[in-house]
Amino acid sequence: MDGLELSRALHVVAVVIWIGGVAFVTLTLLPVLGRSRASDDWFVRFTAIERRFAWIARAALLVAGGSGFYLIVAMDAWDRFTMIAYWWMHAMVVVWVLFALMLFVIEPLGLDRALRERARRDPARAHLLVSRAHWVLLIASLIAAFGAVAGSHGAFLG
Ligand code: HEM
Numbered sequence: 001m002d003g004l005e006l007s008r009a010l011h012v013v014a015v016v017i018w019i020g021g022v023a024f025v026t027l028t029l030l031p032v033l034g035r036s037r038a039s040d041d042w043f044v045r046f047t048a049i050e051r052r053f054a055w056i057a058r059a060a061l062l063v064a065g066g067s068g069f070y071l072i073v074a075m076d077a078w079d080r081f082t083m084i085a086y087w088w089m090h091a092m093v094v095v096w097v098l099f100a101l102m103l104f105v106i107e108p109l110g111l112d113r114a115l116r117e118r119a120r121r122d123p124a125r126a127h128l129l130v131s132r133a134h135w136v137l138l139i140a141s142l143i144a145a146f147g148a149v150a151g152s153h154g155a156f157l158g
Contacts, residue, residue: 043126
């Protein structure tokens with residue numbers, strides 16, 4: 001197994017853990033917690049569970065970013081960013097940057113506190129907001145993953 005094969009495998013495993021977790025939170029955890037969104041109890045349980053996953057997601061994000069960067073360097077693939085056929089390369093980077101901002105900047109800066117306040121005032125609306133944000137991130141991630149698998153095997157080249 002050479003460096004390219006190893007980094008590609010690590011990249012995909014990290015993406016599976018991270019985006020799989022986002023899918024679980026969006027499709028299972030939030031809908032179930034939403035059944036008790038009459039009080040902010042849903043938010044207390046949500047943060048307890050998500051806080052633990054956030055550390056796993058941060059680690060997976062770093063592995064996916066590091067291995068992705070290595071792949072670009074090893075394949076000398078920088079010129080792809082100038083071609084529309086490689087839109088999925090841009091999509092991967094955009095999704096990565098969105099999550100990095102959320103997990104390393106916005107959340108530590110007090111997103112939790114702001115949301116807790118909102119959940120106390122209007123728990124149902126806060127649940128809708130958090131669910132919608134997760135849907136947006138999940139759909140963007142799935143588009144990037146779909147494009148990356150298809151594109152790296154020759155799709156979109158015309
Ligand atoms: C900074 C962020 C990222 C960089 C630099 C990056 C870079 C790369 C590169 C260079 C490849 C190999 C393409 C090829 O073989 O032609 C790749 C493959 C792939 N990436 Fe990313 N990526 C990043 C983030 C992501 C994200 C966020 C996702 C998922 C949402 C993702 C999913 C994939 C998948 C599924 C493959 C295809 C593996 C295969 O089928 O061979 N990547 N990535």
